[in-house]
Amino acid sequence: MTRKTAHATRDQGYRLRRMRDSAFAGAAPAHPGGEAPLKDAVIDLGWGRLIFAHTFEEPAAIVDAMREETPDRRDIAFYVRDPHVLLAKAPQELFLDPSHSYRLDLATWRAASGRARGFFIRRLCSRADAEAVNAIYGARGMVQVAPEFFWTSRDSRTITVFVAEDEATGEILGAVTGVDHARAFDDPARGSSLWCLAVHPQAARPRVGEALVRRLASHFKARGAAFLDLSVMHDNEGAIALYEKLGFRRVPAFAIKRRNRINERLFTGPDPAEGLNPYARIIVDEARRRGIHVEVTDAEGGFFALTHGGRTVRCREALSEFTSGVAMSICDDKSVTRRIVSAAGVRVPEQIEACDEAALAGFLARHGEVVVKPARGEQGRAVSVGLSDADEVARAVAAAHEVCDRVLVEECVRGEDLRLIVIDGKVVAAAIRRPARIIGDGRATARALIEAQSRRRSAATGGESEIPLDAETERTLAAAGYGLDDVLPEGVETPVRRTANLHTGGTIHDVTAETHPALIRAAITAARAIDIPVTGIDLMVTSPREPDYAFIEANERPGLANHEPQPTAERFVDLLFPLSRARAAAPSTPGARATTADH
Incomplete structure (x- = not known):
């Protein structure tokens, strides 16, 4: 029997039969007196195809459908009746997805009153939206979708994509995709499903994911759908907690996937890394x-x-044997780094060592604002920015002395913090780093907002990014007129750190394509002066599109993961093993090599 494919664009030209009344269907039921649902139903969602296994009569036909999976895509056979039977047909090719299935009963579900604060939910409606959603997928390590797919599917009645847009900035904060089963395969059970819920890991607004799920549920309830199903990895505790909070309950539905490179970590057992x-x-x-x-x-x-x-x-x-001990020593001591790159013609801010009170007072009077930092240290520890008061400087110097016995005081250069990744003499990535910030909702204290934002940043970075509740945070808040226990008015946005270090909750925004050539030259010059093969060069700039800058420091172990989807890891491995390039897979869809299991 020839398999019929229910494609995302099938609304144009492919006749859909009217859905029939039926009972609950986790599998295809019999339909006395009415037509059965469409046979062998498959729908393309861009990242891969959703195969409605319960519309197939024979397991062998499901196997044949899954063998049509294209490179760098991930097909999912959902609602598999007898997974053990299906796996027996192709045990070397297929595996049982370690995900739970959840269902929301839309007949009894009621939408919450009120609306999201600081953002709103709407349909995807432009190419810019599609590109923004794809960027979120990349940032979350999900299989990316060609923006053209979103755009050509924008009028589909089968697939619905909602996005969350920040009211103040217009930034797309998250997205969710829904599938209408009645339109996909004339589902008599009147079902629907949720896929690809994704919130940008740097989104400052709370409850974006919850608002997207609620909007999708309301959408399908209004269409007359009986339920909303989803599949979530068994160990995704945060997502499961959200779904259960919203009323989703576990159902015995199974998914099967192919043993491909994208799914490898799901079927290979314990990860050696x-x-x-x-x-x-x-x-x-x-x-x-x-x-x-x-x-x-x-x-x-x-x-x-x-x-x-x-x-x-x-x-x-990102630190390898290729980086010499001398280069590491130069990067380790910020005063040495400054002298080396200055001698190479790189512009550096004025700096003194905090060992003479009179000289320190004169330096502060001359510059008005200063930065205090330990001569040795990393991850932004004990760095204080924008100090203008002598007592503040003294306290900051004392804090920095706890990290290093030598403390530097530097002129404060205002602007944006630009990190450039230089590998083998070439700039591979450039990104603006911004300090951690919170946005008031008129209800929560600054402390509660910081703690919530810190939890989100920690979850998004595997525990690598958290906002400390320390003196620097209190001082930054005080400069904006708030204390930790004050309630910020709704919509008020304020930084809570002066430094943009990612380990203290900062966010990073890719500007590789728009960085001025003068900034790229400065970074390469600094890396060559230090004679270091891999480094993160930090510049303070007025704008990444303008040539003005001041060198801040060089990092011998930059975080390459912060710059995805730029090919930082690829270039690093190229440096170590140039001949391995020929063994790498052929170029594929950007970002497709990294995935999550929660499609």
Whole structure:
């Protein structure tokens, strides 16, 4: 029998039969006196195809359908009646997806009163929306979808994509996709399903995901759908908690997937790189993709060894044996770094060591505002920015002394914090880093908003980014006129840190394509002066599109994962093993190599 495909664009030209009344269907029921649903139903969702397994009569036909999966896509057979029987047909090709299925009974569900604060939910309606949603997928490690697919499907009655838009900035904060089963395959059970719920990991607004799910549920309830189903990874505790809060309940529905590269971590058993932080993990994943042997020597510290062609290179995240001890020493001491790059012609801010009170007072009087930081240190520890009061400077110097016995005081250069990743003498990525901020809702205290934002940042970065509740946070809030226990008015936005370090809750925004050539030259010049093969060069700039800058520091172990989807890990592995490029997979859809299981 020829399989009929219910495509996302089938609304144009493909006749849909009217849905018939029926009972609950986790599988296709009999329909006395009426037509059965469409046979062998499949719908393309861009990241892969959704195969409605309960519309297939024979398991062999489901296997045939799954074998049509295209490269860098991930097809899912959902509502599999007898997964053990299906797996027996192709045990080397298929596996049982370790996800739970949840259902929301729309007949009894009631939409919550009130509306989201600071953002609104609407349909995807432009190419810019499609590109923004794809960027969110990339940031969340999901299989990306060609923006053209979203655009050509915008009028589909089968697929609905809702986006959350920030009222103040117009930024797309998140998205969710819904499938109308009645239009997909004349589902007599009048079902619908939720896929690809994704919120940008740097979204400052709370409850975006919840609002998207509520909007989709309201949409399908208004259409007359009986239920809304979804599939979620069994260990995604945060998502499961949200769904259960909204009234979803577990149902015995199963999903089957193919054993492909995208799904590899779901069927290969214990991960040899389990426990690595995101900065080590991105490199290890790229190495394994090329067939390079990986040995994790200390997961907690991010140490691993890569072996290819009879040669082994030991690494700690983006720091490898290729970086010399001399280069590390230069980066380790910020005053030495400044002198080295200044001698190479890179513009640096004025700086003194905090060892003479009179000189310090004169420096503060001359510049008005200063930065205090330990001569050695990382992750923004004990760095204070924008100090203008002598007592503040003294306290900051004392705090920095707890990190390093030498403390530097530097002129405060106002602007945006630009991080450029230089690998093998080339700028691979550039991004503006912005300090952590909160947005008031008229109800929560600043402390509660900070704690909530910190939890979201920690969850999005594997625990790598959190906002400290320390003196620097209090001082930053005080400068805006608030204390930790004050309630911020609705819509009021304020920074809670002066530094843009990602480990203290900062966010990062890619500007690779728009960075001024003068800034790129400065970064390359600084890297060459230090003689370091991989580094993160920090510049303070008026704008990434303008040539003005001041060098801040160089990092010998930059976080490559912060710059996805720019090919930082690819270029790093190219540097270590140039001949492995030929073994890498052919170019594919950007970002498709990284996935989550919660499509």
